[in-house]
Amino acid sequence: MSDLEQRLREEKNARLKLIVTDGVFSMDGDIAPLDKICELGDKYNALVFVDEAHATGFFGKTGRGTEEYHNIIGKVDIINSTLGKAMGGASGGYTTGPKELIDLLRQRGRPYLFSNSLPPPVVAAGIKAFDIVLNSNNLAERLRHNTKRFRDAMTKAGFTIGGSDHPICPVMLYEERLASVFADEMLGELQPHLY
Known part of the structure; x- marks a missing residue:
């Protein structure tokens, strides 16, 4: 955390600062100190981006991920995750964040522009998996x-x-x-x- 703070301090004149981390690291199960990362993001006016591929659907009290685990729901600016693990879809994923970012991804994201959309059964399975997570722990x-x-x-x-x-x-x-x-x-x- 002290190294991250030092890097943010060094970039005090940057127009945009982005902290990127996994919520849970895949090889060892280490949990990012996301609460502390968000505090530094606030302190240095940096956006926080978290990859929740190893947290979505099963981590946190009700499966809502690392934000829930640290009790900081709504503090992360951008969340990226997968439908291919706990959510049962076998492929696909999603990004949540500010409308401007999502609009930019829709216009410029290569996978969005040059790939097929997800098959309807995968989308339906993902929606059902989210329903299950949101309605029962x-x-x-x-x-x-x-x-x-x-x-x-x-x-x-x-x-x-x-x-x-x-x-x-x-x-x-x-x-x-x-x-x-x-x-x-x-x-x-x-x-x-x-x-």
């Missing part, structure tokens, strides 16, 4: 329970589990060769069940 609560159960069991078995209370649960082996052997043996256990 049962799935998010069950995922939290299962995550804790997994972390506790793995720790009890002697493994070091990285990250925090996010469902990304990295098993830390700390040696590249050991990780490779471990992955091969796990795949060997799985393969007879695939056919």
Whole structure:
């Protein structure tokens, strides 16, 4: 955070400042200190952009993501996320933000201009997934329970589990060769069940 503040201080004359971060980092489940990032954004008149691909639909008390986890709903300027993970759509995504930004993306965004639109079933699945998240936190609560159960069991078995209370649960082996052997043996256990 001190490095980010230093960079923002150095750019005091910039016409536009944008802080970009993941809400949750995919490899280790680390959670961005989004509340502190938003405070710095306010202090230095910078926009905050968060990628919520590993938070949308299942993180935060009701699955609304890192903003909800930090209790700062409405503080992030731009949110980008996917319909391909917790939201069940298998492809596609979205960006939320100021109308001017969305209009600019519609006019200049290459994927928007040069791609096919999402298939209606994907859109319908995404809308239904958002309805589920907005109307019940049962799935998010069950995922939290299962995550804790997994972390506790793995720790009890002697493994070091990285990250925090996010469902990304990295098993830390700390040696590249050991990780490779471990992955091969796990795949060997799985393969007879695939056919």
